Amino acid sequence: MADARGGSAFDAWPYLTGVERGALRELLIHGALPRAEIARRINVSRASLTRASRVLMEHSLVAEDEIALRGAMGRPSEMLVIREDTHHLLGIKLTGDSVFAVVTDLRARSVAEVEERLVSTSVEDTVDQIAAIHARFARTFGDIRAAGICLAGDLAQIDGRQIVVASYFLRWHDVPLAELLEQRLGIPVTADNDVRALTAAEHWFGAGAGCDSLALVTVGAGIGFGLVVEGRVVTGHNGRAGQLDHLIVDSNGPTCGLGHHGCASAYLPSASIVTAIGVEGLDYPGAVELARAGDPAATRAFDAAARALGLMIGTIINGLDPEKIVLTGDGLAVMDISGDEVMRAIDATRLPSDLPIPLDVQPFEFTEWARAGAVVAIRRLLRF
Numbered sequence: 001m002a003d004a005r006g007g008s009a010f011d012a013w014p015y016l017t018g019v020e021r022g023a024l025r026e027l028l029i030h031g032a033l034p035r036a037e038i039a040r041r042i043n044v045s046r047a048s049l050t051r052a053s054r055v056l057m058e059h060s061l062v063a064e065d066e067i068a069l070r071g072a073m074g075r076p077s078e079m080l081v082i083r084e085d086t087h088h089l090l091g092i093k094l095t096g097d098s099v100f101a102v103v104t105d106l107r108a109r110s111v112a113e114v115e116e117r118l119v120s121t122s123v124e125d126t127v128d129q130i131a132a133i134h135a136r137f138a139r140t141f142g143d144i145r146a147a148g149i150c151l152a153g154d155l156a157q158i159d160g161r162q163i164v165v166a167s168y169f170l171r172w173h174d175v176p177l178a179e180l181l182e183q184r185l186g187i188p189v190t191a192d193n194d195v196r197a198l199t200a201a202e203h204w205f206g207a208g209a210g211c212d213s214l215a216l217v218t219v220g221a222g223i224g225f226g227l228v229v230e231g232r233v234v235t236g237h238n239g240r241a242g243q244l245d246h247l248i249v250d251s252n253g254p255t256c257g258l259g260h261h262g263c264a265s266a267y268l269p270s271a272s273i274v275t276a277i278g279v280e281g282l283d284y285p286g287a288v289e290l291a292r293a294g295d296p297a298a299t300r301a302f303d304a305a306a307r308a309l310g311l312m313i314g315t316i317i318n319g320l321d322p323e324k325i326v327l328t329g330d331g332l333a334v335m336d337i338s339g340d341e342v343m344r345a346i347d348a349t350r351l352p353s354d355l356p357i358p359l360d361v362q363p364f365e366f367t368e369w370a371r372a373g374a375v376v377a378i379r380r381l382l383r384f
Contacts, residue, residue, distance in 0.1 A: 013087075013145050013146065013188065013381050014055075014059040014061075016055070016056075016382070017052070017055075019042065019044055019048055019049070019051075019052040020052040020055050020056055021382050021383065022042035022044075023038050023042060023049060023052050023053060023056065023062075023080075024056060024061060024062070024082075024382065025382055025384070026038050026041050026042060027062060027080060027081065027082050028082060028106060028107055028204065028205075028378070029204050029205070029209055029210070030209075030210075031081070031082075031107075032065050032079045032080065032081040033079065033080060034078060034079050034080075035049055035050070035053065035078050035079075035080060038053075038080065053080055056080075060083055060086040060087065061082070061083060061086070061087065061106070062080050062081060062082055062083060063080070063081055063083050064078060064079065064080060064081075065079035065080065065081040082105075082106050082107055083106070084105045084106070084107070084109070085105075086106075086143055087105075087106050087143055087145050088103050088104065088105060088106075088111070088141045088143055088144045088145065089103070089104050089105075089106070089108075089144065089145060089146055089147065089148065089374040089377045089378060090102075090103055090133075090134055090137060090144050090146070090147035090148070090185075090187075090373075090374065090377070091103075091104060091147070091148050091150075091370040091371050091372065091373030091374030091375070091376075091377065092130055092133075092147065092148070092149045092150070092370055092373045093149075093150055093151070093194060093366060093367075093369035093370040093372070093373055094118075094126065094149065094150070094151040094170065095151075095152075095169060095366070096121065096169030096170060097117060097118055097121075098115060098116065098117055098118060098366075099115070099116050099117075099118055099126075099129060099130065099133070100113075100114075100115050100366045100367055100369065100370040101113070101114050101115075101116075101130075101133045101137070101370055102114075102367055102370040102371050102373075102374060103137050103141050103144065103374075104371060104374040106378065107205065108201065108204070108205045108371055108374055108375050108378065110367065110371055111141075112137060112140065112141070113367055113370070114133060114136075114137075115366070115367075116129065116133070121170045121171060121172075123172065123175050123177070123180070126170075127177075127180050127181060127184060130149070130181060130184075130185075131181070131184045131185060134147065134185050144187060145187060145188075145377075145381070146187050146188040146189065146190075146377040146378075146380065146381055147181065147185060147187060147188075147189045147190075147373070147374075147377055148189070148190050148191070148192070148197065148372075148373035148374055148375065148376035148377035148378075148380070149177060149178065149181065149189065149190070149191040149192075149373055149376075150191070150192050150193065150194040150196075150197035150198070150369060150370075150372055150373045150376060151164070151167055151169075151170065151191070151193070151194055152167060152168065152169055152193070152194050152195075152222065152224075153165070153166055153167030153168060153169075153170070153172070153193065154166045154167075154193070154238075154239060154240055155191055155192055155193050155239055156238060156239035156240075157239070161176055161178075161179060162176065162177070162178040162179065162190060162191050163175065163176055164176075164177050164191065165239070169221075177191045178190050178191040188377070188380065188381065189377075190376050190377060190380040191376075192373075192376045193239070194224070194369050194372070195216065195218055195224030195225065195226045195242065196226050196233055196235065196242070197369070197372035197373055197375065197376045198216060198218065198224075198226065198328070198368065198369055198372040199214070199216040199226025199227065199228060199233055200226075200233050200372065200375050200376060200379055201368070201371060201372035201375040202214065202216055202326050202362075203228045203231075203233065204375060204378075204379075205375065206326070206362070207324065207326045207360045207362055208228065208323075208324055208326060211228065211322075211323040211324050212228075212229075212230055212231050212323065213228055213229055213230070213320070213321070213322045213323050214227070214228040214322055214323060214324055214325075214326065215227050215228075215316050215320055215322040215324075215325045215326070216325070216326045216327075216328070217309075217312065217313065217316070217325065217326070217327050217328075217329075218327075218328055218329035219268055219269075219309060219327070219329040219331035219332065219334060220269070220270055220329040220330035220331035220364075221269060221270055221271070221330070221331075222245065222265075222269055223244070223245035223264060223265060223268055223269060223312075224242070224245075224329070225242035225243070225244045225245070225312075225316075226242055227241065227242055227320065227322075228322075229320075232384070244264070244312055244315070244316070245263070245264050245265045245268075246258070246260050246263040246264065246265055247263060247264045247308075247311065247312055247315060248260070248261075248262055248263050249262050249263060249264055249266075249267060249307065249308045249311055250262035253266055253267070254266045254267075254272075254276075256272075264308040264309075264311070264312055267304045267305045267307070267308040268305045268308045268309055268312075268331070268334070269331070270284040270287075270330075270331050271284075272305070273287055273301045273302060273305050273334075274286075274287050274301075276297075276300070276301035276304065277290065277295075277297045277298050277301045278297060279297070284331075287301070287302075288333045288337070291333075291337045291338075292336075292337060299337075299338075302333075302334055302337045302338045303338050303341045305334050305338070306334050306335075306337075306338035306339070306341035306342045306345065307341055307342075307345045308345075309334060309342050309345070310341065310342040310343065310344065310345020310346040310348070310349065311345050311349050313325060313327075313342070313345075313346050313349075313357075313359065314345065314346045314347075314348070314349025314350040315349060317346070317349075317350045317351075317357070317358075318349070318350055318351055322358065323358060324358040324359075324360055325357075325358055325359050325360065326360050326362055327359060327360070327361045327362065328361070328362040328363070328364045328368075329364050330364050330366075332361065332363075332364060335361055343357075346359075
């Protein structure tokens with residue numbers, strides 16, 4: 001049901017005008033700000049900002065903070081701040097065998113977490129399991145306003161519906177996941193590619209906060225790439241922007257499994273590193289241990305992966321010129337073991353420049369991906 005101001009179909013989130021959404025966005029990203037500064041940032045009059053802040057306070061989205069002295073003249077300035085005790089979000093990250101879930105406040109700070117093995121990879125079982133997780137969280141947090149789901153795969157808007165076109169790890173094709181969950185949970189639900197969701201989270205609430213342009217690279221089971229241009233996450237015409245994992249490193253190199261010879265996917269993913277070492281029964285943690293112990297085959301495999309990563313990063317710098325590149329994922333051991341090789345490959349690829357490489361290596365946890373799902377929900381509610 002819509003409220004008097006045209007609220008959502010589930011009556012869980014107020015209708016907000018552009019000024020109200022803009023003010024809320026600034027507070028979400030930057031924290032407490034004086035009214036005058038918010039008005040300046042979104043280019044509206046103080047009177048318009050006053051009206052917008054009144055609406056945001058009526059809906060328990062923001063509150064007045066202390067009055068601080070601002071500026072050279074020491075004039076008092078009324079501060080606004082996001083309320084942390086209302087309007088929670090559910091964030092979900094799906095892998096091929098697990099579900100990671102968090103509840104966050106409006107600034108994407110986790111207040112509850114859970115990790116479970118998937119009952120199965122069937123769509124029906126997965127929807128049931130997420131619905132059960134939501135029900136358990138809702139006993140403590142009765143104000144969960146929306147949910148965001150992220151997973152590896154191709155997701156796109158088709159005829160106005162969010163569709164999981166293909167998910168390799170879950171073996172799904174053409175699944176309207178958001179729609180199915182929306183029907184079960186009774187709140188707005190959105191689904192997105194996990195790397196794109198993590199890019200959005202880093203852009204608003206992480207290492208890329210305040211950047212108009214940002215590139216994110218993830219390494220681990222696969223290779224992911226996300227991009228922000230002029231403050232917006234790039235999706236591409238078919239929702240598949242950012243597939244640099246098949247950039248050619250050495251045309252005489254090993255095959256990647258999709259017919260390419262010597263692309264980044266043949267060197268950098270965890271499984272490719274293990275294969276290159278050639279030890280029967282070895283897993284990725286074992287490969288890391290071998291490389292740290294100085295095993296020659298493991299060292300060569302990690303150095304080759306490092307060169308692939310450096311080529312990708314150098315290409316991103318050349319082609320996109322981002323303010324910052326964030327590197328994360330569960331394959332960051334390549335930076336610990338062969339970080340010098342990564343930097344040499346970047347220098348060999350990028351155009352000569354005196355500017356420093358804007359590379360920010362971030363630690364990785366799967367709950368961060370779930371938190372990114374909550375950010376996707378926040379951005380949908382704000383129509384970003």
